[in-house]
Amino acid sequence: MYLTKEEELILAGEYGYALQKAMEILVALGEIYNADRLIPIKSAQVAGVSYKNIGDAGIEFLKDFVNSGAKVSVYTTLNPAGIGDELFMEKQREIIELYKAMGIEVTSTCTPYYGANLPKFGDHIAWSESSAVIFANSIIGARTNREGGPSSLAAAIVGKTPNYGLHLEENRKATVIVEVNTKLKDFADYSFLGYYLGKALKNDIPYFKNLKPEKTDYLKELGASMAATGSIALYHVEGETPEYKHAIADKLERIEVDEKELEEVKEKFNAEWGEIDAIVIGCPHASIQEVKEVAEILKMREKPLKVPLLITASKAVKALADALGYSEIIERYNGKIIADSCLIVSPVEKWYRGIATNSGKASFYFSSAGLKVRLENTEKLLLDAP
């Protein structure tokens, strides 16, 4: 891989330990994936925040990094943190402070694009958090690989990323055509489709035909579910997403998805209400439109929910929901908006036996943690709940 004079000096340690380590990570990845050079990035989104995920090892690494003067050089936002007992929260705060000390904005959300960190079409970025990666690539048309926590942090510090994978035009073409032969009506239907395809497609770039998503949020959920059950980082939707017109280069394999495939996912997550201890909405973090929808559905109920409703969102969306009066309605019905955090990176298995949700991504992780799961569209979920 070609390095500029300055990049060589960074690698040699002339600018200190932190920059050197960050550069070593980028150069190693560049060599592994045959990048020709490093390219500047516009922003980074850093995962590896929850104490549940990074543990004491992660804290030690971040501490050593901060003590050696590590600072980000591009606009960088942060993934959600975990929630847990007193000891957990103490460690969690320590992690947040370490990221803050590096100059990272403590946005603590998996949906940075709903506020603080919104790239534009064609921007090169280095994002971790699989649902944010697939959103940025597919819906915005920005360019990022699926970074892990340490590599997005390294890119944020150097301000560059190795030029390979989805940064290159030729690697952004579709690899399979997906014909959806059934009408998808709501958020949960997109969850079912994403959950099914993530497992069925592995590393592909799907090109969707016959998909007419009413809302951006539906596409967000489709991508998040595909990226959770598989490792998909980019998809195209005919007539909808920004790169679809040039996405088909060769004759491609076709697969069809019918009602039957979606039903299979639905049947997998059909826990009874008696087994449910909480309703979770906001995976990935809810938009203000989703919060509004929840408030409006709740108003159709006669009684508050017996099972508590937890909506996870960014603090920007929570502040807006407070200002617009939605939070108050939600609280009246035994609901709560939780900002900065995420239940799938928290020790949920200690608290709950079963969770009802509208998210395919959440369903995947909650069932992996051993919980019973009910997956259903938002309206049915909130009106049927005891």
Next chain:
Amino acid sequence: MKLKGRKITKGKAKGVALVSKKPLSFLGGVDPKTGIVKDIESDIKGESIKDKILVFPRGKGSTVGSYVIYQLKKNGVAPKAIVVEEAETIVATGAIIAEIPMVDKVDISKIKNGQIVEVDADKGEVTIEE
């Protein structure tokens, strides 16, 4: 015998080879306090990786594995060097932050458990003592 590979992280080391034929996950697969492999599916379960030349095809599992490698180093139970067939981001990043010499693109079927092996990561070479 000399095997050619490619440098991932710099450095040199010599030690006893611990060879796994299966991919290795560090998160949940290796105890960061003792360096003992605890993954029940691993063919080197129960072995200590401390001060060994750790040889395996590739990493698997969570990207948090990078931090586990860092913890192994801090606790003084890390391998002296890592030799793999195919480097991926988890193990490569772990080796860099923990400063463990690492080489990839090596035909690991040539290395037997217990052999004395010298790794020169700068040259991308692995030498097996006869």
